[in-house]
Amino acid sequence: MGAVELIRSGFERFFVDGPVGKSTGGGEQQVISVRQVGELALPTGRLVAADPFVVWPDDAEAFTDVVEPGNYPVSVSLVSYIDGDGLPDERQGYRVAAAKVTVKDEPAYSWRPAVTPGEHVPMLPVMPEFGYDVKSSTGAFFDLAAASALDRLAGDDEAGNCDLIDALGEVGGGRGPANVTDARSGLNVVAFSTGWGDGVYPTWVGRNTAGDPVAFVTDFFVITRA
Numbered sequence: 001m002g003a004v005e006l007i008r009s010g011f012e013r014f015f016v017d018g019p020v021g022k023s024t025g026g027g028e029q030q031v032i033s034v035r036q037v038g039e040l041a042l043p044t045g046r047l048v049a050a051d052p053f054v055v056w057p058d059d060a061e062a063f064t065d066v067v068e069p070g071n072y073p074v075s076v077s078l079v080s081y082i083d084g085d086g087l088p089d090e091r092q093g094y095r096v097a098a099a100k101v102t103v104k105d106e107p108a109y110s111w112r113p114a115v116t117p118g119e120h121v122p123m124l125p126v127m128p129e130f131g132y133d134v135k136s137s138t139g140a141f142f143d144l145a146a147a148s149a150l151d152r153l154a155g156d157d158e159a160g161n162c163d164l165i166d167a168l169g170e171v172g173g174g175r176g177p178a179n180v181t182d183a184r185s186g187l188n189v190v191a192f193s194t195g196w197g198d199g200v201y202p203t204w205v206g207r208n209t210a211g212d213p214v215a216f217v218t219d220f221f222v223i224t225r226a
Contacts, residue, residue, distance in 0.1 A: 011098065011100075011108075011111060011204060011206065011215075011217040011219070012107065012108070014032070014077045014097060014098040014100075014217065014219070014223055015032075015034050015075060015077050015098070015100060016032060016034070017032055017033055017034055018031065018032060019031050019032075019082075020032055020079070020223055020224075028081055028082070028083060028084065028089070029081065029082040030079050030080075030081060030222075030223065030224070031079065031080050031081070031082055032077055032078070032079055032097070032223070033077075033078045033079075033080065033094070034075055034076070034077055034078070035075065035076050035078055035177065036073065036074075036075050037074045037075060037076060037177045037178075037179050037190050037192075038073070038074065038179040038190070039071040039072060039073055039074065040071065040072050040073075040074050040101060040141055040142070040143070040179075040188060040190050041071050041143060041146075041186075041187055041188055042067060042069060042070060042071070042072060042143045043069050043143055043145055043187070044062075044066075044069060044143055044144055044145045045066045045067045045068055045069045045070075045143075046062035046063070046066055046143060046144040046145075047062055047063050047065075047067070047101060047141060047142075047143065047144075047216060048060050048061065048062050048063070048141070048142050048143065048144055048146075048147070049063070049114070049132055049139065049140070049141055049203045049216070049218055050132050050139070050140060050142075051132065051133065051134045051135060051136055051138060051139060051140070051194075052136075052138055052139075052140040052142075052150055052153070052154045052164060052189060052191050053135075053136040053138055053154050053164075054133070054134075054135050054136060055147075055150070056151070057147040057148045057150070057151045058147075060144060060147040060150075061116040061117065061144075062116065062143075062144040063114045063115065063116060063203070063205070063216070064114075064115055064116065064117060065114060065205050065213045065216075067103050067213055072101050072102060072103055073101075073102045074099065074100065074101050074102075074141060074177075074179070074190045075099075075100050075102070076096050076097075076098065076099045076100070076176075076177045076192050077096070077097040077098040077099075077100070077223070078094045078095070078096060078097065079094060079095050079097040079222050079223060080092070080093065080094040080095075093175070094175065095175070095193070095195055095196065095220070095222045096175060096176065096177065096192045096193050096194065096195060096220060096222075097195060097219075097220055097222035097223045098217055098218060098219050098220060098222075098223070099139065099141065099177070099190075099192055099217070099218045099220075100215055100216065100217045100218075101141055101215065101216045102214070102215050103212075103213050103214050103215055103216070104208065104212065104213075104214040104215075106208055106214055107206075107208075107214070108206025108207060108208065108214050108215060109206075109207060109208050109209045110206070110207050111204045111205070111206050111207075111217075112204065112205055112207070113130055113202060113203075113204060113205075114202075114203040114204055114205040114216055115130075129200055130200070130202050131200045131201045131202035131203060131218075132200070132201060132203070133200050134194045134197075134198050134199055134200070134201060135198050136198075137193055137194055137197040137198055138168070138176075138191055138192070138193060138194060139191070139192055139193075139194045139201065139218060139220075140189050140190060140191040140192070141189070141190045141216075141218075142187070142188070142189040142190070143187060145187065146182070146185065146187035146188070146189060148185070149182035149184065149185045149187045149188075149189065150164075150182075150189050152182055152184065153180055153182055153189055163180055164178070164180055164189070164191055167179075167180045167191070168191060168192075168193070175192070175193035176191055176192040176193055177190060177191065177192040178190070178191050178192070194220050195220030195221055195222045196220075196221075196222065199220075199221070201218055201219065201220055201221070202218070202219055203216055203217065203218040203219075204216070204217050204218075204219065
């Protein structure tokens with residue numbers, strides 16, 4: 001599904017359980033299952049979306065849209081596949097199709113690119129590529145103040161263990177999602193696999209009629225028909 005069509009219709013459809021559109025010519029059918037991942041602490045209200053194993057603390061950039069400090073629910077859209085015989089395709093398992101931070105429990109009136117300082121994305125019929133670069137097949141949401149905490153969670157300890165990798169490994173064969181808290185700061189990170197792997201993935205901010213953010217959604221380009 002193209003970006004322009006999604007802007008007009010909204011990303012909420014990514015977070016509704018059930019089949020996606022019609023099956024393909026080969027009979028394959030995408031099925032959405034929404035999973036709640038708990039709350040994300042945003043003590044500064046400045047949300048960051050990034051590859052947790054690539055971003056350096058000093059390089060983390062929050063979106064220009066700032067929300068009220070608080071804790072906000074995070075959910076992911078998981079897509080699995082049904083084959084032509086109506087049976088689950090166990091070979092493919094599931095893919096994380098999108099990840100969402102809900103700011104207000106109300107529908108979005110409009111969707112626009114979520115940008116970092118100095119970034120500008122023109123609203124064109126064919127939109128330019130924008131988003132964050134993923135090189136570890138993993139994405140994450142966290143508060144800007146949690147950048148140092150993320151560095152600890154994504155790094156190896158003295159025993160060679162990595163909290164974030166361990167947490168992701170416990171769910172979906174490493175695909176997550178996982179909600180991990182840093183013991184030192186008490187701040188947390190929500191991480192998840194990114195669709196089919198590495199790439200550049202955009203985050204969108206949904207606004208209500210007053211122009212206030214109601215949600216942030218990162219699209220991993222898995223859902224093709226909705």
